[in-house]
Amino acid sequence: MATSKLFGYLESRKNIAGSACGLAGLVLTFTGAAGPYWPVVVAGLYGAGALIAPPERPALPDFPDPSAQLDEVRGDFEKLRGYLADVELPPAASGRLTELTGLVAALLDPGWVTEVLAQDPEGVHTLSRAVRQDIPEAVDTFVRTRWWTRLTPGTEPPERHLERQLGLLHEEAERLAAALRETEALRQESHTRYLEDRSK
Numbered sequence: 001m002a003t004s005k006l007f008g009y010l011e012s013r014k015n016i017a018g019s020a021c022g023l024a025g026l027v028l029t030f031t032g033a034a035g036p037y038w039p040v041v042v043a044g045l046y047g048a049g050a051l052i053a054p055p056e057r058p059a060l061p062d063f064p065d066p067s068a069q070l071d072e073v074r075g076d077f078e079k080l081r082g083y084l085a086d087v088e089l090p091p092a093a094s095g096r097l098t099e100l101t102g103l104v105a106a107l108l109d110p111g112w113v114t115e116v117l118a119q120d121p122e123g124v125h126t127l128s129r130a131v132r133q134d135i136p137e138a139v140d141t142f143v144r145t146r147w148w149t150r151l152t153p154g155t156e157p158p159e160r161h162l163e164r165q166l167g168l169l170h171e172e173a174e175r176l177a178a179a180l181r182e183t184e185a186l187r188q189e190s191h192t193r194y195l196e197d198r199s200k
Contacts (some may be wrong), residue, residue: 013054014028014049014050015058017047017053018046019046019049020049021048022042022043022046022049025041025042025044025046026042026044027040027112029042034193047077052068069076069124069128070108070124070127073127073128073132076128076131077104079133080135080136082130083136083139084097087139089142090159090160092159093159094168097139097166098161099170100135100166100169103170104127104135106177107127107173107177107180113121116183116184119183120179123179125183126172127173130169130172132172134165134169135166135169138162138165138166141162142158142161142162145161146159149155
């Protein structure tokens with residue numbers, strides 16, 4: 001630990017600036033300008049150089065790139081599918097859930113969609129939130145609420161809320177897919193224009 005700190009200081013801006021000023025002190029010594037107080041002059045110039053040097057910049061944090069984030073979301077989606085396979089849902093909600101998970105699976109499928117999605121941090125966040133929070137919370141809330149509605153008949157059936165929630169999530173996923181298609185279409189058009197301009 002102490003050795004790494006020592007090597008870190010040797011490579012620091014403060015040491016480099018201090019050493020440069022200290023060398024200037026040695027030059028003054030050899031020219032005779034420092035006189036008998038040359039050790040004080042060299043040490044003082046080294047200290048002054050170390051003090052005026054700019055501070056070290058901390059290293060940037062190493063965050064995972066979007067493609068690595070998508071790999072994590074894929075793993076979480078597989079866990080979610082395992083959970084959903086064990087949940088019993090009414091036919092209408094089950095159909096909506098199947099449509100939604102099919103669309104999410106297509107968006108997470110490795111290929112050109114994932115490459116385009118990896119360039120869109122907001123899209124990665126939307127998909128991650130749907131997989132890790134929105135879908136499991138909607139289904140889990142339905143499962144817990146369904147039990148209570150048996151005890152209090154006459155209230156609005158929880159499957160209606162679940163169907164609406166799954167419908168809204170499906171619309172959000174469709175908007176994301178449409179945005180990705182548009183991005184890819186724009187990229188293709190710009191490449192066509194580039195090739196046309198180049199051929200003129």
